[in-house]
Amino acid sequence: MQSSPLLENLIESLRCLPGVGPKSAQRMAYHLLQRNRSGGMELARSLTAAMSQIGHCQHCRTFTEEDSCNICNNPRRQSSGLLCVVEQPSDIQAIEQTGQFSGRYFVLMGHLSPLDGIGPKEIGLDLLHKRLQNEKFTEVILATNPTVEGDATANYIAELCVEQGIKVSRIAHGIPVGGELEMVDGTTLTHSFLGRREIHY
Template sequence: MLEQLIDALRVLPGVGQKSAQRMAYHVLERDRDGGQRLSEALASAVERIGHCKRCRDFSETELCATCASASRDGHQLCAIESPADRLAIEQATGYRGLYFVLQGRLSPLDGIGPRELGLDQLADRLGEGEVRELIIATNPTVEGDATAHYLAQIARKHAVRPSRLAHGLPLGGELEYIDRGTLAHAFGSRAEITE
């Protein structure tokens, strides 16, 4: 039974044999109540959390709270790779538009293509005519860039203006420690200082 628990813990990302063992022992030695709570939380989340039919984010209801809200601006749509990105944007910015969650990025080798990312659904949405700007907030990685390129094409086809988050030096970073690609990009995209 202990072996089953250790095995089962390995479904969690980044958890190998050793950490799974440590986790199992920790729960059994020090926090059985917590283990019970985790068991229940997992069971009900797995059973009851589905996807919002409009933005594909996780949701217990057919339409998530953001999509259902009357106070969000339907003219702006922000495409993100994962639900965690939505949290990050909500916490850091004053963005009041809507989201579209790709739940991944184009990655042909892993069998993730336009269909898996719901791009048909996105195209339909842009075709409805309400969205004016598609803010593409995929990660600044090779695959994220390819996905952004593809999304921009879809947007243009529907006469929606695509935009992309700015790249450059992170605030508080030191030039010396910035990777070369970022530094080269920031240097090339330098902006004139106006009074």
């Protein structure tokens, strides 16, 4: 028997967050009520604004509250001629943190998965196709995940690029830096042998 229906509601609602079970939800609710009510109010405002106003960029499909995102609007990135195709908006975040890529992105928001009814249209490949035709890309880099579905999606997009005569590449798969050969699985090791590079002196 909880002493307060509003508190029960809050605990129940917090469980919509990934990785939050009944115990964590209870801990979060008590923490906010006891120590950080202003933080809780601020979170409520941020949630309302984000959930109601954030849509997708009309060029790259990432999350943004504008028609077109910061990255697509950046003239320096527009002139680079590079397009990186990723599965999720969070992948952009990860790539941006490396500081190695200065082109634009295209976010599939998933991968091809015919059994789940996710075909080329559902992951925005019609929009990508149009962009490949209308904009002048010098190279398309496929950075989908190294899974069966990610590879299949990459192959499909590679064909689209070849049709348009655009250079296309796939990010390298191999042993993670700092990893040990002994601990790496066979498929990764195979990839790292197939993807070996000659050393030039």
